[in-house]
Amino acid sequence: MIVLLLAALIAVPRPPQGGAPAKDAGAQQLSDVELRERVETYLGALDRPVPKERWKALGPRAAPILEAVIADSSQFPTRRAKAVDGLVAAAPDRAAQLVGTLAQDEKQPPVVRVAAMHGTSQVLSAPRALTELRPILTGARSMGLRAEAADLISRKSGGCAEVRAQVAREKAQHRGAFDRAMKRCKE
Numbered sequence: 001m002i003v004l005l006l007a008a009l010i011a012v013p014r015p016p017q018g019g020a021p022a023k024d025a026g027a028q029q030l031s032d033v034e035l036r037e038r039v040e041t042y043l044g045a046l047d048r049p050v051p052k053e054r055w056k057a058l059g060p061r062a063a064p065i066l067e068a069v070i071a072d073s074s075q076f077p078t079r080r081a082k083a084v085d086g087l088v089a090a091a092p093d094r095a096a097q098l099v100g101t102l103a104q105d106e107k108q109p110p111v112v113r114v115a116a117m118h119g120t121s122q123v124l125s126a127p128r129a130l131t132e133l134r135p136i137l138t139g140a141r142s143m144g145l146r147a148e149a150a151d152l153i154s155r156k157s158g159g160c161a162e163v164r165a166q167v168a169r170e171k172a173q174h175r176g177a178f179d180r181a182m183k184r185c186k187e
Contacts, residue, residue: 030058039065043082050082055089063091070098070112077109084115092123099123100132106141114148121152130156137166143174150181160185 030038039062042050055062069075069083084102088095102108103116113136120132129152136149150166153159163185167178 030061035061036065038062039086042086043069043079045082050086052085052089055086058086058090060091060094063087063094066090067094067098070102077111080109081111081115084112084119088119088122095119096123100128103132104135110142110145113145117145117148117152121155126156126158130159130162134162137162138169143170143177146170147174147177147181150178151184154181154184 035058038058042054066083066087070080070087072080075083084095084099088099099116099119103113103120105113108116117133117136120129124132133149133153137146137153140146140149146166150163154163163178163181167175167182170178
């Protein structure tokens, strides 16, 4: 058990002394087994999030592994959400084909949907991100998800009008959840 723990710690690249993330030039030269082990190590990280640069260094070869975790509903939702974050960083083109649909899927756990919503905001153009996030803003059953969509939409050009309209439709007791988005829209 201790040997496995030490192996996992050694496998996770550490940033150099200056605090900048390590460049993982060798990631593209990892064998398939090494790549899978690296992905598993990153997905299993508990104490702090894996920096986006480390996921990105794995590149598109990591996409099939991450997509399999995302699609597996028997996986822990937090693990699936980490896989979404990893896919967005490692293979944004592949993520762009998945995140909008995943974000809108009411059957998905909230943590997975939130990760997909953030991915939508990152990998899609502003107009397309608005198109994908709008149904969540206006129709998600969860007020928290609607508020998260509002926050992401408020960051996009032209999104504040939609956020204001949704806040006006919300019950008075729910409007406080939209404060972050509304503050951004006042700027």
